[in-house]
Amino acid sequence: MMTYIVFILSVIFVVSFVGFSSKPSPIYGGLVLIVSGGVGCGIIMNFGGSFLGLMVFLIYLGGMLVVFGYTTAMATEQYPEVWVSNTTVMGVFLLGLLMEVMLVLYVLKSEEVGVVFKFSSVGHWAIYDTGDSGVFSEEIMGVAALYSYGAWVVIVTGWSLLVGVLVILEVTRGD
Amino acid sequence: MNPLIFTTILMTVLLGTMIVMMSSHWLMIWIGFEMNLLAIIPILMKKYNPRTMEASTKYFLTQATASMLLMMAIIINLMHSGQWTITKVFNPTASIIMTSALAMKLGLTPFHFWVPEVTQGISLTSGLILLTWQKLAPMSILYQISPSINLNILLTMAVLSILVGGWGGLNQTQLRKIMAYSSIAHMGWMTAVLAYNPTLTMLNMLIYIMMTLTMFMLFIHSSSTTTLSLSHTWNKTPLTTTLILITLLSMGGLPPLSGFMPKWMIIQELTKNNSIILPTLMAIMALLNLYFYMRLTYSTSLTMFPSTNNMKMKWQFETKRITFLPPLIVMSSLLLPLTPMLSILD
Numbered sequence: 001m002m003t004y005i006v007f008i009l010s011v012i013f014v015v016s017f018v019g020f021s022s023k024p025s026p027i028y029g030g031l032v033l034i035v036s037g038g039v040g041c042g043i044i045m046n047f048g049g050s051f052l053g054l055m056v057f058l059i060y061l062g063g064m065l066v067v068f069g070y071t072t073a074m075a076t077e078q079y080p081e082v083w084v085s086n087t088t089v090m091g092v093f094l095l096g097l098l099m100e101v102m103l104v105l106y107v108l109k110s111e112e113v114g115v116v117f118k119f120s121s122v123g124h125w126a127i128y129d130t131g132d133s134g135v136f137s138e139e140i141m142g143v144a145a146l147y148s149y150g151a152w153v154v155i156v157t158g159w160s161l162l163v164g165v166l167v168i169l170e171v172t173r174g175d
Numbered sequence: 176m177n178p179l180i181f182t183t184i185l186m187t188v189l190l191g192t193m194i195v196m197m198s199s200h201w202l203m204i205w206i207g208f209e210m211n212l213l214a215i216i217p218i219l220m221k222k223y224n225p226r227t228m229e230a231s232t233k234y235f236l237t238q239a240t241a242s243m244l245l246m247m248a249i250i251i252n253l254m255h256s257g258q259w260t261i262t263k264v265f266n267p268t269a270s271i272i273m274t275s276a277l278a279m280k281l282g283l284t285p286f287h288f289w290v291p292e293v294t295q296g297i298s299l300t301s302g303l304i305l306l307t308w309q310k311l312a313p314m315s316i317l318y319q320i321s322p323s324i325n326l327n328i329l330l331t332m333a334v335l336s337i338l339v340g341g342w343g344g345l346n347q348t349q350l351r352k353i354m355a356y357s358s359i360a361h362m363g364w365m366t367a368v369l370a371y372n373p374t375l376t377m378l379n380m381l382i383y384i385m386m387t388l389t390m391f392m393l394f395i396h397s398s399s400t401t402t403l404s405l406s407h408t409w410n411k412t413p414l415t416t417t418l419i420l421i422t423l424l425s426m427g428g429l430p431p432l433s434g435f436m437p438k439w440m441i442i443q444e445l446t447k448n449n450s451i452i453l454p455t456l457m458a459i460m461a462l463l464n465l466y467f468y469m470r471l472t473y474s475t476s477l478t479m480f481p482s483t484n485n486m487k488m489k490w491q492f493e494t495k496r497i498t499f500l501p502p503l504i505v506m507s508s509l510l511l512p513l514t515p516m517l518s519i520l521d
Binding site for chain 2 (some may be wrong): 087129153156157160163164166167170171174
């Protein structure tokens with residue numbers, strides 16, 4: 001099973017994305033976001049990115065999602081929508097599940113999936129992990145590079161976040 | 176809106192477009208587009224009524240979808256070429272998806288449906304920013320990837336846009352919708368010549384921005400958003416009726432006004448590349464555009480449009496000071512003799 005762990009985790013990832021894309025109430029969306037965040041963390045850790053996985057748990061799940069959960073709990077309605085309460089939501093969820101099942105069967109049957117690009121289930125995952133730099137962990141080097149070579153990216157994304165907050169406050173302020 | 180916040184958000188719109196135009200890394204370009212989109216939403220929503228909310232929501236949804244398509248095209252390009260620089264799109268699939276994404280951002284057919292509805296729902300100044308500044312960023316990316324765009328798709332979208340822009344504007348009396356359809360048609364002209372000579376695309380963009388800027392300034396000056404309201408300008412400031420006449424005819428592409436220059440150059444470039452039917456069709460379809468511009472001039476400057484007697488006088492608000500209006504008018508009508516200067520663009 002461990003050889004296919006990334007594949008299994010990615011299937012759970014997609015299923016939980018389908019779970020919140022079918023638009024139940026935000027509380028339940030947050031629930032599957034926790035699952036998808038944890039599973040995504042597992043996928044990254046399987047490629048050696050332990051720091052990034054920790055970031056996902058701490059910052060994304062432990063910071064942003066907690067705040068989201070609290071605000072949704074303040075604004076929720078009396079009977080929030082579950083996946084089985086509304087025909088539309090259940091229909092979309094089942095459709096997404098069906099498509100994922102068909103894709104999984106396609107991948108398992110034939111060795112290659114050639115939808116937009118050629119993709120073979122286990123082999124190609126390994127190929128994209130290019131550049132064996134030996135001693136250093138690539139991922140920590142990547143984070144360090146973000147603050148040295150990628151200083152402009154940090155400035156731009158920081159500014160975008162600040163402006164994002166300003167925009168949201170401006171839009172929800174009303175007159 | 177608090178003036179400091181408004182200035183910050185406006186500067187972020189400018190910064191977003193600048194980042195798109197100056198970056199060589201696909202991810203930064205995508206970030207620039209997102210920053211631009213995020214920051215222009217409160218500008219579109221400056222007045223708080225349901226129409227602006229609906230227009231801003233429509234704009235946000237279409238542009239976010241286009242950004243997602245752009246991101247997918249960027250990732251497919253990364254998978255097939257292994258690098259992030261914006262020289263050439265190495266995969267036909269990525270190229271097609273990217274062209275569709277940028278067409279959605281520009282408002283080319285078949286993704287043009289949001290342009291009239293969004294332009295109609297917002298104020299004149301916001302519509303001005305939407306139709307001029309927001310076209311710069313996607314057009315600059317199209318310019319940079321122009322060698323690798325699928326010609327069939329590009330020309331189909333261009334010709335259909337000219338057709339839709341002309342035909343769709345025929346039944347309109349709201350000025351903002353007329354300007355929106357005019358924008359769709361001009362975008363069609365710009366993308367038609369993109370594969371042959373991208374410099375002419377930039378020339379057309381420049382002259383289109385000047386003419387649209389002038390038209391919107393004249394509308395803002397007379398505070399008019401419908402044809403009927405515009406037809407009362409003879410009463411308020413008779414001079415602007417002549418200026419509206421000249422600018423509208425320039426937008427229609429009539430010589431000897433400067434709007435003729437891009438159309439002339441584009442048709443010449445297309446015929447140099449041995450396509451005769453295409454520029455003929457494009458020129459014929461530009462007549463549809465000219466028709467509704469002529470109808471505006473007919474009701475505004477050429478006749479004293481009939482209206483009920485108590486509507487003949489327009490309420491005289493304090494005159495808005497429109498900076499740069501005279502130079503804009505001059506530039507949007509008298510630039511044609513400068514056409515030989517285009518040879519310096521080599």
